[in-house]
Structure formats: C-alpha cells, structure tokens
Amino acid sequence: MDLSLSTRTEGERTVVVVTGEIDVYTAPKLREQLVDLVNGGSYHLVVDMEGVDFLDSTGLGVLVGGLKRVRAHEGSLQLVCTQERILKIFRITGLTKVFSIHPSVAEAVAAQD
Amino acid sequence: MVTVALSFSPIPAHVGTARLVAAAVARRAGIEESALDEVRWAVDEACSRAVRLHQRYRLAEPVEVTLSDEEHRLVVVVTDRGPTVDRLAEPEELIDLDRLIDLDSLGAPAGTDSGAASADSLPLDFGLAVVAGLVEDLAVSPASARAAATGGTAVAMSWPLA
Numbered sequence: 362m363d364l365s366l367s368t369r370t371e372g373e374r375t376v377v378v379v380t381g382e383i384d385v386y387t388a389p390k391l392r393e394q395l396v397d398l399v400n401g402g403s404y405h406l407v408v409d410m411e412g413v414d415f416l417d418s419t420g421l422g423v424l425v426g427g428l429k430r431v432r433a434h435e436g437s438l439q440l441v442c443t444q445e446r447i448l449k450i451f452r453i454t455g456l457t458k459v460f461s462i463h464p465s466v467a468e469a470v471a472a473q474d
Numbered sequence: 475m476v477t478v479a480l481s482f483s484p485i486p487a488h489v490g491t492a493r494l495v496a497a498a499v500a501r502r503a504g505i506e507e508s509a510l511d512e513v514r515w516a517v518d519e520a521c522s523r524a525v526r527l528h529q530r531y532r533l534a535e536p537v538e539v540t541l542s543d544e545e546h547r548l549v550v551v552v553t554d555r556g557p558t559v560d561r562l563a564e565p566e567e568l569i570d571l572d573r574l575i576d577l578d579s580l581g582a583p584a585g586t587d588s589g590a591a592s593a594d595s596l597p598l599d600f601g602l603a604v605v606a607g608l609v610e611d612l613a614v615s616p617a618s619a620r621a622a623a624t625g626g627t628a629v630a631m632s633w634p635l636a
Contacts, residue, residue: 384490384522385522385525386486392594415514417518417519417601418519418522418600419522419601421596425575425596426594428575429575429593450515453604453607453608454565454600454604458571459574
C-alpha cells in the first residue's frame with residue numbers, strides 16, 4: 362500500500378517514475394511531486410505508470426491536476442502505460458480523451474505536444 | 475451471513491486496508507480472478523467516497539464495511555454517516571470531459587455548480603458513479619430506518635461466485 366516516486370530528466374522532459382498504488386492515501390504524494398516540478402520550472406512531464414499496481418479516481422484527479430498545471434505554462438504531461446488493468450480505468454472513466462498515453466518512455470519523450 | 479465486518483476510522487490510510495480485506499474475502503469466497511480487480515476497485519471507490527464525506531462533514535464515526543457470502547454471491551456493503559443519498563448521479567452529470575482541463579473551468583458540466591471539483595480532485599461521487607456503470611448489481615439506500623435523524627448511506631454491491 363505504498364507509493365514511491367523517482368524523477369530524471371530526458372532531454373527537455375522530466376520523467377516521473379511511479380511505483381505502487383495511487384489511492385486517496387498515496388495520491389497527495391504524487392500531487393506534491395507534480396506541484397514541486399511545475400513550481401521548479403519543469404513544464405514538460407512524462408509520468409511513467411508501468412510500475413503502478415492500483416489507480417482510482419483520486420489518482421486520476423491528481424493526474425488531471427498535473428495536466429492543468431503544466432498547461433497553464435503551455436507545457437505537457439504525457440503518460441506511459443501498457444498495463445491493461447490500468448489502461449482500462451482511463452478508458453472506463455473516459456479519460457483516454459484527456460491524456461496522451463504511450464507504450465514507452467521513449468515514445469512519450471518523442472511525442473509532439 | 476456476514477463473513478467479515480470491518481469498521482475503520484475515516485482516514486485515507488484505511489481505504490487500502492479495506493481493499494486488502496475485500497480482496498482476501500473475495501478470493502476465499504471463490505470470486506473469479508477476472509472479477510477481483512473490479513471488486514477491489516469498487517470497494518476502494520465506495521470507501522474513498524465515504525472517507526471524503528466524513529472528512530467534509532467532520533464526522534469522527536467510522537466507515538463500516540461488511541462482506542458476505544450470500545446465495546452464491548459476494549455481497550459488500552459500505553456504509554457512511556454523511557448526508558443520506560438514495561441516488562448516485564451519472565458520471566456525465568458530474569464531469570464534462572470536454573471542459574475538464576479548461577483552465578477557467580473546473581470541469582463541471584455547463585450550468586452546474588462549479589464547486590464540484592477542485593484543481594486536483596474529481597467530484598466526490600465520480601469514482602463510485604463510474605463503478606456503478608460497471609458493476610451489474612450496485613444500489614445506494616439510506617443507511618438505516620433512522621437515517622433521517624442520523625444520516626448515512628449504504629452502498630451495496632454484489633458479484634456472482636463460481
């Protein structure tokens with residue numbers, strides 16, 4: 362029931378690697394990380410969700426919040442996810458309309474915003 | 475016949491506890507592996523909603539979860555002590571996906587109270603409203619006959635057992 366985060370830069374982007382469960386308890390940690398990055402001037406983010414075991418609407422809310430924050434600076438937030446059980450949540454909630462989801466960090470980094 | 479009853483302080487940390495218990499009970503009861511993720515998600519959204527409601531209304535009372543094996547169905551009931559509701563809104567009534575990331579709107583459907591969502595959270599009922607579309611058998615009702623006085627909503631969900 363834990364969440365761990367790590368960040369690295371790849372070119373112009375900051376990649377946030379998320380591992381564990383994103384729920385009402387752990388989501389604030391991700392939110393804080395995204396807020397800190399934007400406050401620090403990183404507006405082109407890639408969130409790597411390959412290590413995410415669980416995602417709910419609270420987690421989705423934090424990702425939406427992150428997307429809005431970078432957009433306010435004409436930035437971008439790309440997601441990386443190939444796990445069907447997580448992709449399903451984006452599909453069922455309709456949020457595949459809102460997020461760009463890529464099968465690899467390389468593709469996310471290369472994406473046109 | 476109630477198999478397991480869980481009562482937890484309305485704090486976010488225990489929603490994960492409820493998920494673990496629900497997954498354990500569901501597996502033991504023989505739920506199909508393919509339905510396990512759905513059970514976990516549904517219990518999570520119902521419990522998260524309950525915790526957020528208790529926080530919003532500053533309620534110290536616990537959130538109650540019961541899990542039962544009844545006539546070849548796994549029945550889960552999540553009960554909160556917030557204002558009683560007897561109907562869940564549809565997801566589209568809570569969020570307008572086309573406006574969700576507009577910087578000047580909070581994603582609320584046009585004409586509704588834009589206090590529905592904040593910068594980082596979707597409306598309180600959204601998660602459960604989505605799950606309600608997925609789970610064949612989900613109903614909300616007043617928590618008890620005394621609901622008018624004490625408040626509370628029971629969210630009951632069930633899944634077939636093999």
